[in-house]
Amino acid sequence: MHRILAASGVRMRTTAVTIIALALALVTAGFVVVVLLEESLDAGVTQSARSTGRQVAIRLAAEGTKDLSASDVASTGDTEAVTQVLNSARRVIASDPAITGRPPITDAAPAPGRETVETKPLGINGDDGDYRLVSQAVVGPGGVYTVVAARALDSVTEASARLTLLLLVIGLPLMAISGFAVYRAVGSALRPVEQMRRTVAEISTRDLATRVRLPPGHDEVHRLATTLNEMLSRLASAQSAQRRFVADASHELRSPVSTISTALDVSSRHPDSMGTDELVTVVTTETARLRELVDDLLVLARTDDSTDRPSHREVDLDDIVRAEAARVRAETSLEIEVRAGPAKVLGSEPHLRRAVRNLVDNGRDHARRRLRLASSTDGKHAAIEVSDDGPGVPPEDRERIFERFVRLDASRQRRHGGTGLGLAIVTGIALQHGGSARCPDRSDDPDYPGAHFRLELPALDRPGTEED
CATH class of the missing domain: 3.30.565.10 (Histidine kinase-like ATPase, C-terminal domain)
Known part of the structure; x- marks a missing residue:
């Protein structure tokens, strides 16, 4: 992945990083939201089961099982919530019509005034979904009774699934839109850089007078353009100095060479006008001058070379x-x-x-x-x-x-x-x-x-x- 991003351009790398960061943010935020929703709904289901059981427990505490029928513990008729009443011998004395005839749906036996909360599948009507069971013990006429109120957790699971799907449906287009926006925005931000690149690419070593156009604002791109112009100015100055140096060096070298050439030409054309000793003196003097100039040029070249680092x-x-x-x-x-x-x-x-x-x-x-x-x-x-x-x-x-x-x-x-x-x-x-x-x-x-x-x-x- 790193190699692929490194091989792509700045726009693609920035877009990819943005999409990945946004995806991680959305996944993290979605996970937190789903977990919080599940906890809230889970607590609501538990509280609902507790309230249902408490109503039955209040009646048992006041009247016991006198005139207690299945209709007193029946729910709305569906299987989302069921209630069961057990006596001290763990026998079912009343239950919701949906679970009539079934043995106790829990083994929990809380002490009077206490409750037990658990989650387990009840298998009502072939449904293997989990139920939240709240068992409450109450003392009433005739002994100790256990009220078991159960409420299905399907609503919690369905709500979590729907929210996850909704976040996914929203997140994918959001990432696509964000990626497109970042791709266009980076392209727009890099457009002045591309213009500067083209301008610099068109500048030849023979003419360093061209300068890149300064973009508006005083951001990093503006500073980059300013730095490029300063660099071009330094290169132009260095080129001008180099040309002057070459011209001056050529002029200085031409003088002794011309003197030697003239002396030799005069000596060859007019042997009587210049003796051998005089010719040797002229050539020796100018050669020494030429050697001194070349030595000085070599020393200057070494001092200009930043890679030349003599031992210190x-x-x-x-x-x-x-x-x-x-x-x-x-x-x-x-x-x-x-x-x-x-x-x-x-x-x-x-x-x-x-x-x-x-x-x-x-x-x-x-x-x-x-x-x-x-x-x-x-x-x-x-x-x-x-x-x-x-x-x-x-x-x-x-x-x-x-x-x-x-x-x-x-x-x-x-x-x-x-x-x-x-x-x-x-x-x-x-x-x-x-x-x-x-x-x-x-x-x-x-x-x-x-x-x-x-x-x-x-x-x-x-x-x-x-x-x-």
């Missing part, structure tokens, strides 16, 4: 800061200040070294005389900060510089402008480690009025700080 272990950021400071001191004549406060994070050491190196190289390329590297722990975050005394970053560009292939004018004019992917790689690695990269305003620092970059990552502990 404890990493000391202060060790990375000291190592980068030593490298820059060996390569440049800049004044390097290091404030390496202990800071531990959980992450990929090669990736974090790459992120810090990109920040340091960016600061080195823009610094005039001095560069500062710092690591620290503040609350739950470990941070690496790189500050320089260069031209700085305009406030309107402090977010844009972390995008791909973005170079500010000052960067383009420098000899080592880079690929324009360094800060984008820093952002990708930061996000991959649950952190962030930003360029806050630090114009209040007179020694380092230039750019200030901060890489924040979740910290493992809260160590102290040191300077050198």
